[in-house]
Amino acid sequence: MACLRRKKHCVQGQQRVSFSNFDHPRQSNMYLILRFFCPFSILFFTPIASVQAFTGTYGINYGRIANNIPSPDEVVTLLRAEKIRNVRIYDADHSVLKAFSGTGLEIVVGLPNGQLQDMSSNPDHALNWVKENVQSFLPDTRIRGIAVGNEVLGGGDYSLWGVLLGAVKNIYNATVKLHLDQLVQISTANSFAVFSQSYPPSSGKFDDNVNQFMKPLLEFFQQIGSPFCVNAYPFLVYASDPEHIDINYALFEPTKGIYDPTYRLHYDNMLDAQIDAAYAALEDAGFDKMEVIITETGWASNGDQTEAGANATNARTYNYNLRRRLAKRKGTPHRPKNVVKAYIFALFNENEKPGHSSEKNYGLFKADGSISYDIGFHGLNAGHSSLLSLKNINTQGLSRSYAMVFFLSSLILLIFWS
Numbered sequence: 001m002a003c004l005r006r007k008k009h010c011v012q013g014q015q016r017v018s019f020s021n022f023d024h025p026r027q028s029n030m031y032l033i034l035r036f037f038c039p040f041s042i043l044f045f046t047p048i049a050s051v052q053a054f055t056g057t058y059g060i061n062y063g064r065i066a067n068n069i070p071s072p073d074e075v076v077t078l079l080r081a082e083k084i085r086n087v088r089i090y091d092a093d094h095s096v097l098k099a100f101s102g103t104g105l106e107i108v109v110g111l112p113n114g115q116l117q118d119m120s121s122n123p124d125h126a127l128n129w130v131k132e133n134v135q136s137f138l139p140d141t142r143i144r145g146i147a148v149g150n151e152v153l154g155g156g157d158y159s160l161w162g163v164l165l166g167a168v169k170n171i172y173n174a175t176v177k178l179h180l181d182q183l184v185q186i187s188t189a190n191s192f193a194v195f196s197q198s199y200p201p202s203s204g205k206f207d208d209n210v211n212q213f214m215k216p217l218l219e220f221f222q223q224i225g226s227p228f229c230v231n232a233y234p235f236l237v238y239a240s241d242p243e244h245i246d247i248n249y250a251l252f253e254p255t256k257g258i259y260d261p262t263y264r265l266h267y268d269n270m271l272d273a274q275i276d277a278a279y280a281a282l283e284d285a286g287f288d289k290m291e292v293i294i295t296e297t298g299w300a301s302n303g304d305q306t307e308a309g310a311n312a313t314n315a316r317t318y319n320y321n322l323r324r325r326l327a328k329r330k331g332t333p334h335r336p337k338n339v340v341k342a343y344i345f346a347l348f349n350e351n352e353k354p355g356h357s358s359e360k361n362y363g364l365f366k367a368d369g370s371i372s373y374d375i376g377f378h379g380l381n382a383g384h385s386s387l388l389s390l391k392n393i394n395t396q397g398l399s400r401s402y403a404m405v406f407f408l409s410s411l412i413l414l415i416f417w418s
């Protein structure tokens with residue numbers, strides 16, 4: 001609590017790192033220019049210059065399941081002021097895509113799970129979807145990716161597992177037809193439920209039931225140069241077994257960490273270990289070259305009684321340390337050359353989100369645009385906002401998919417073994 005009251009002091013007391021997310025060259029643009037002026041360059045560039053949806057290291061998820069958050073135009077103002085360039089949304093809302101036009105913000109749109117079946121069986125619907133929701137906003141709105149489905153494999157709706165790849169292929173083919181395939185990257189976000197093991201990191205493995213769907217999907221992603229996207233929440237792992245997990249390990253705070261005897265590597269934070277577990281699972285499945293991207297990570301600033309660790313102090317610590325971690329542009333112990341890239345969940349607290357109370361309280365910003373806690377951002381109308389406003393913290397709700405928690409709980413008991 002001391003930290004919460006003296007936020008400015010706490011931030012200044014720690015080492016500052018450059019947080020700029022705007023200084024990476026954008027390969028995709030360069031590629032397009034080359035392709036335009038020199039068609040033969042395609043021959044040389046196609047195998048290496050695969051499209052990059054994520055140009056920085058620090059992105060954010062702009063969820064909108066709320067009736068009280070700022071308008072898309074205000075969101076543009078906020079994101080630009082905070083220098084956050086990379087953004088994901090969970091649909092292809094036209095008011096958002098219009099507001100992002102001409103802003104330089106790079107956005108990944110989502111094809112919702114409810115449309116997967118249709119997109120999988122009807123290539124022409126997929127083509128129309130891409131025309132209406134992607135092509136018509138380019139190039140002014142920098143749509144750089146399409147996330148086809150969210151947490152489908154390993155998730156509760158088994159009927160979607162078998163249609164995901166078909167939808168991915170039809171959406172990809174649509175981008176090829178429209179000559180957008182070198183501009184817009186196709187991916188899907190996975191939860192940790194796709195893994196049967198993730199501790200220690202070297203033992204990372206896909207679940208047997210998931211594998212038959214995952215492997216062909218990864219083969220296709222490998223062909224088109226797409227990364228493996230995963231949502232990783234040290235918070236959920238901690239909340240599932242606070243007795244046995246060192247919260248400092250989950251929060252990037254000083255800790256003895258864990259030792260992976262197979263890799264002979266030491267891990268001082270859980271997120272790095274989760275990423276390397278994903279790399280291990282990919283290697284186990286035969287995809288040694290595929291990059292891992294974190295499409296969601298975050299920490300709730302409030303939650304139900306049962307959700308240990310969901311408070312503003314911990315959320316601030318996690319998000320502050322995560323921001324510093326990403327700004328270092330470093331890889332993980334097992335993949336030191338693959339710079340860690342993550343989209344934070346989430347931009348705002350979302351008051352209409354169903355599920356546990358934590359679901360409504362992941363925002364770096366409150367619904368009025370002010371900061372939820374100080375990690376170096378300023379918020380909309382900075383100066384007017386009260387740092388200690390508790391306005392948007394409420395406590396209703398029922399059910400985020402906690403599947404990953406069960407998969408991870410097996411590893412948890414071992415976390416201090418070393």
Ligand SMILES: *[C@@H]1O[C@H](CO)[C@@H](O)[C@H](O)[C@H]1NC(C)=O
Pocket residue numbers: 123169170173
């Ligand atoms: C995608 O397009 C390629 C080449 O045009 C074609 O061979 C393939 O069958 C198409 N795939 C789907 C799923 O429509």
Ligand SMILES: *[C@@H]1O[C@H](CO)[C@@H](O)[C@H](O)[C@H]1NC(C)=O
Pocket residue numbers: 001247308309310311312313314
């Ligand atoms: C937040 O949770 C931690 C345990 O995870 C606890 O030590 C701390 O006192 C809590 N802070 C507040 C403000 O409740």
